[in-house]
Amino acid sequence: MPLAPYFRFYTGPVTFLVCISYLIIFTTTVTIHEYGWAAPEKGSGERMGLDLEGAMSDLRVIAQYPHPHNSAQNDIVHDYILSRTRSIAAGKAFVDVDDDTVSNVTFVVDETQNGNVVYFEGNNVLVKVEGERSDLPAVLLSAHFDSVPTAPGATDDGMGITSLLALLSHYAEHRPSRTLVFNFNNGEEYGLYGAKAFLPHPWASLPQTFINLEGTGQGGRPVLFRTSSPHVTSAYHRVPHPHGNSVSADAFKRGVIRSRTDYTVYETMGWEGLDVAFYKGRSWYHTMGDNVPALGGVKSQWAMLETAYYATEGLMADEESNHGGDTVFFDVLGSALAVFTRRTVYIINIFLLIFGPMVVGGLLWWNHGRRRTAFPFPLHGWVRFPVAFVVTCGGTIGLALVINRVNPYIVHSSSYVVLLSLLCTSFVLLAVTLRLFASIRPVHQQKVIVLIELYVFWWFLLAVATGLEGPPQFLVAPYFVTLFYSGTLFGLLLGLAEDTVLEWRGDKEKERIVRVPGQFEGDPEVEVSGNDLHDDALPDEPTERTPLVTRTQPEPVNPLQEGERQISGLWMFQFWLAVVFPAIWASQTVLLVMTSMGQTLVDGNPSIPAYLSIALLGILIILPLAPFVHPIHLNVTWALLLVLVGSTIWCLFAAPFTPTYPFKVFYQQEITLDVIPIKDQVMLGGLASIAPATVKEWKPEGEVTCEQDMEVKFRPNLRACTWEGHDGAKGMGVEYSITRTGPVSARVAITGSNSRVCGVLFNSPVRSVVIASAAPATSPLDSVNQILLHSRTWDRTFEIDFEFEQDLEGGSVWCEYADPRPGQIPDFDEVLQSIPVWATVTKGYSALVVAKKSWALPGL
Numbered sequence: 001m002p003l004a005p006y007f008r009f010y011t012g013p014v015t016f017l018v019c020i021s022y023l024i025i026f027t028t029t030v031t032i033h034e035y036g037w038a039a040p041e042k043g044s045g046e047r048m049g050l051d052l053e054g055a056m057s058d059l060r061v062i063a064q065y066p067h068p069h070n071s072a073q074n075d076i077v078h079d080y081i082l083s084r085t086r087s088i089a090a091g092k093a094f095v096d097v098d099d100d101t102v103s104n105v106t107f108v109v110d111e112t113q114n115g116n117v118v119y120f121e122g123n124n125v126l127v128k129v130e131g132e133r134s135d136l137p138a139v140l141l142s143a144h145f146d147s148v149p150t151a152p153g154a155t156d157d158g159m160g161i162t163s164l165l166a167l168l169s170h171y172a173e174h175r176p177s178r179t180l181v182f183n184f185n186n187g188e189e190y191g192l193y194g195a196k197a198f199l200p201h202p203w204a205s206l207p208q209t210f211i212n213l214e215g216t217g218q219g220g221r222p223v224l225f226r227t228s229s230p231h232v233t234s235a236y237h238r239v240p241h242p243h244g245n246s247v248s249a250d251a252f253k254r255g256v257i258r259s260r261t262d263y264t265v266y267e268t269m270g271w272e273g274l275d276v277a278f279y280k281g282r283s284w285y286h287t288m289g290d291n292v293p294a295l296g297g298v299k300s301q302w303a304m305l306e307t308a309y310y311a312t313e314g315l316m317a318d319e320e321s322n323h324g325g326d327t328v329f330f331d332v333l334g335s336a337l338a339v340f341t342r343r344t345v346y347i348i349n350i351f352l353l354i355f356g357p358m359v360v361g362g363l364l365w366w367n368h369g370r371r372r373t374a375f376p377f378p379l380h381g382w383v384r385f386p387v388a389f390v391v392t393c394g395g396t397i398g399l400a401l402v403i404n405r406v407n408p409y410i411v412h413s414s415s416y417v418v419l420l421s422l423l424c425t426s427f428v429l430l431a432v433t434l435r436l437f438a439s440i441r442p443v444h445q446q447k448v449i450v451l452i453e454l455y456v457f458w459w460f461l462l463a464v465a466t467g468l469e470g471p472p473q474f475l476v477a478p479y480f481v482t483l484f485y486s487g488t489l490f491g492l493l494l495g496l497a498e499d500t501v502l503e504w505r506g507d508k509e510k511e512r513i514v515r516v517p518g519q520f521e522g523d524p525e526v527e528v529s530g531n532d533l534h535d536d537a538l539p540d541e542p543t544e545r546t547p548l549v550t551r552t553q554p555e556p557v558n559p560l561q562e563g564e565r566q567i568s569g570l571w572m573f574q575f576w577l578a579v580v581f582p583a584i585w586a587s588q589t590v591l592l593v594m595t596s597m598g599q600t601l602v603d604g605n606p607s608i609p610a611y612l613s614i615a616l617l618g619i620l621i622i623l624p625l626a627p628f629v630h631p632i633h634l635n636v637t638w639a640l641l642l643v644l645v646g647s648t649i650w651c652l653f654a655a656p657f658t659p660t661y662p663f664k665v666f667y668q669q670e671i672t673l674d675v676i677p678i679k680d681q682v683m684l685g686g687l688a689s690i691a692p693a694t695v696k697e698w699k700p701e702g703e704v705t706c707e708q709d710m711e712v713k714f715r716p717n718l719r720a721c722t723w724e725g726h727d728g729a730k731g732m733g734v735e736y737s738i739t740r741t742g743p744v745s746a747r748v749a750i751t752g753s754n755s756r757v758c759g760v761l762f763n764s765p766v767r768s769v770v771i772a773s774a775a776p777a778t779s780p781l782d783s784v785n786q787i788l789l790h791s792r793t794w795d796r797t798f799e800i801d802f803e804f805e806q807d808l809e810g811g812s813v814w815c816e817y818a819d820p821r822p823g824q825i826p827d828f829d830e831v832l833q834s835i836p837v838w839a840t841v842t843k844g845y846s847a848l849v850v851a852k853k854s855w856a857l858p859g860l
Helices: 011-035 052-062 072-089 154-173 193-198 230-236 246-253 262-267 299-317 342-368 384-406 415-440 446-469 479-505 570-597 608-628 634-653 691-696 826-834
Strands: 095-099 104-108 116-121 125-129 138-144 180-185 207-215 223-227 272-278 327-332 336-341 513-516 526-529 663-672 679-686 705-711 719-724 733-742 745-753 757-771 784-790 797-804 810-817 839-843 849-856
Touching: 011 570, 011 608, 011 634, 052 072, 052 154, 052 299, 072 095, 072 125, 072 154, 072 180, 104 193, 116 193, 125 154, 138 154, 138 193, 138 262, 138 299, 154 180, 154 207, 154 272, 154 299, 180 193, 193 262, 207 262, 207 299, 223 230, 223 246, 223 327, 230 272, 230 299, 230 327, 230 336, 246 327, 246 570, 262 272, 272 299, 327 342, 327 570, 336 342, 342 446, 342 479, 384 415, 384 446, 384 608, 384 634, 415 446, 415 570, 415 608, 415 634, 446 479, 446 570, 446 608, 479 570, 479 608, 570 608, 663 691, 663 826, 679 691, 679 826, 691 705, 691 719, 733 810, 733 849, 745 757, 745 810, 784 797, 826 839
Parallel strands: 116 784, 138 180, 138 207, 207 272, 663 839, 663 849
Antiparallel strands: 095 125, 104 116, 125 180, 223 272, 327 336, 513 526, 663 679, 679 719, 705 719, 733 745, 745 797, 757 784, 757 797, 757 810, 810 849
């Protein structure tokens, strides 16, 4: 039985290959994305001697309870890490531990924030492992051990800390080739303060490269969010299961994704590094759901530990100096990492923009322009892809906007259903449009025609992408256009080469052969190539020899039934080039984007970017299929239409928040101590349409105020419900004194009871600020409106000298409280116990409670 029919461009083979290919692509990418790889068995070579069990034991201690910087539990975690590092370093002359209780920094938070100043006393745990080659610059490994007050911090950043402890233990037994500096820093959650406190330390002069480990979610696979250069990205190439995409790096760089990590602090020093972070399960980010049991085992811990180890090995092995420059990178099914410089991609694009049209144009002329006998492309076969493209994009984006309008937060809990609905929309619209063209106005070469039109589309996009990758924008995200363009180009070249071979061989089996009557009655039938049939094949006017029975030209062959002129099986290679590889990239990317953005809407982010991103990436998954879609069996379209209807109904009417994917509310309590009676206000912020429901189920309506215009000052685009609190924070208290030291100078002293974070606010800017015991500030402290003060000790008295203008009247002082242990903040306990099961609580500000008093400037 001949096998050739099973490989021809017919309905059966095309339907089978398309369905099985997309099934494999989706199954593989989703499985890798959701489950990753299992941790190797203890003692296996893949472990590389790393102590995974020890890391998990450390994690259970560190992430047992919330341990924010301003809490007693934070001191317990600090002391545990210090004890562990000293135990590891014991007896190792090349390992040095420093409990940094000296460093302090004073800096302006942001030049645009109108004079907000921070004074911070660090208590980082630092370790230096002296390398065998002291002539090489060191590598910095960094993670933070403080959590927010509403989360135990297993992911943020417990697994980062335990990975560093495991690496320290490993390199204490296997001396590294170059020096490693470990920064177990404290205070990241307040504003990256621990990393800033490291910079004055003498060891900060040693590194030129770094790895920062972070977490924003609930385990999963760590992703390479950002990287400084191709130089350091190549080190990440060693990771056995890399995960990353420079689209996210561009999003960070351009401010599309707003998230700060210690990476930004180190990068300002001119160091090059990698920012590696967990990102899945963001609905549990900064909540009590960020705990060890929720990780479901050791897989996430191993993923971070393995990544950190191999990236460290890569940076240590690289002896080249720093290069800088933008990087294009992406992983391939978690098994390999492609790394290019932006300049390399830019040059490749220019080459492809010139080379592609030349070769395509040359083959088209050779096959179809130089001789009349070549198989022609009929004029009515064109513009079918542009029409299908407009219909597909319009329908898919339109549905995304409808879902966004009707049920905007459904992507929070049902992102896969949203993606499924949009994918089905893209396929159904693309298939129906091109199949209608193939049925109503059939052409023999629709695959090649659509490939040509698709190629022209990608050529124009590549021209735009090349412009964006060059000056002045220097973007890296448009690199994906190069992948799609290249796949389409090489698929088209195979198709045109196929035509060339067929013409050269004159292969009758692969040409349309029809039998037509002879020109005159009684003449025998003759075989004629369909290429040679023209309107003059029969005489225009009847003559005396014209047969009485009219002879007509044969009907054109319907490509849906007869297939296209082809070399059997070659279309499969076109399919793999033009469809499979682009679809893999788009599938991986949509999962990354969907997971990164889908659960950020409860933070106040707009919903449209999330839906448009999913819709556009869904279109990119389906669009390469355009040249191959018209022979696909109609039953596939009907089946996906049913899936489309069901998934769309779910997206429009299902509840967006569930106990598994909860709604997030932001807690903040503010107490004014110098009024009678004491003013105690509790605020619960959240999305305006949802937040009131989280309160009114358990608070009497008369006690709660939920106004639409009550915007949360620390969370844009959110609204607050407020009510009168009861007891504030246990042991809270704020004392201050204000003394004139001259005609235009004064000193304020602040003491917080049971706190080590206080602050002072001036009602008009002051200058020449001097904080007692502070190291020199990084910039002049003039035009200061507010000072935030962090001590490493409890109940510290802060003293600040300043000069002022004549219009200064006074201001306020405050201290913060962030201990979430039961009984410490009764109103917070009440919220935790009373909110619905489909909601969870996170901190609104760095602290849970702020206690404040007003002050007035005394006379001389």
